[in-house]
Amino acid sequence: LEVNVALVGLDGAGGHGLAVDADAFQRLLRATAPTYRPSSLETGLELEAEVELTYNVVHAPEGSLLGVERALRAELRAAGDEPPVPLIEGDSAAAPAPGARARSYEVEAHGGEVDRAYHAVYRKTFVDSAPPTGEGEGHRAPLALLIVNPDKARVDPGGEIG
Numbered sequence: 001l002e003v004n005v006a007l008v009g010l011d012g013a014g015g016h017g018l019a020v021d022a023d024a025f026q027r028l029l030r031a032t033a034p035t036y037r038p039s040s041l042e043t044g045l046e047l048e049a050e051v052e053l054t055y056n057v058v059h060a061p062e063g064s065l066l067g068v069e070r071a072l073r074a075e076l077r078a079a080g081d082e083p084p085v086p087l088i089e090g091d092s093a094a095a096p097a098p099g100a101r102a103r104s105y106e107v108e109a110h111g112g113e114v115d116r117a118y119h120a121v122y123r124k125t126f127v128d129s130a131p132p133t134g135e136g137e138g139h140r141a142p143l144a145l146l147i148v149n150p151d152k153a154r155v156d157p158g159g160e161i162g
Contacts (some may be wrong), residue, residue, distance in 0.1 A: 071117035
């Protein structure tokens with residue numbers, strides 16, 4: 001089973017400037033999850049079948065992250081305030097001030113602008129750039145996994161977006 005993985009915002013342009021090496025991540029996936037054994041819905045027990053997984057990990061094309069961030073920003077709805085989560089467990093310098101509150105948002109991703117942005121990333125990453133495949137009887141379309149690392153400052157409805 002082919003699994004297409006797109007890294008969006010993990011090229012240094014996303015949150016915290018994180019950069020992930022696509023080849024190294026692909027090797028990690030192959031080493032840690034080379035197969036999948038489905039389970040019975042009725043019993044929960046693993047079936048006597050094993051599926052070999054083939055990973056295709058790539059960085060999404062330039063501009064993909066900004067499109068997702070703009071869609072998220074447009075669809076975010078205030079959900080109230082919550083106590084902030086410490087960035088580093090046990091680090092008093094990173095701990096939030098006592099009584100501090102953080103803004104919390106919700107987003108409806110299905111059928112709206114966010115859904116369209118994710119479809120556009122998938123299309124630009126895997127469909128528009130893909131060579132023709134031998135699709136036909138017995139051929140199964142690959143699964144897709146988009147790993148997105150948005151920049152919170154750009155997504156924040158109260159902030160500025162580039």
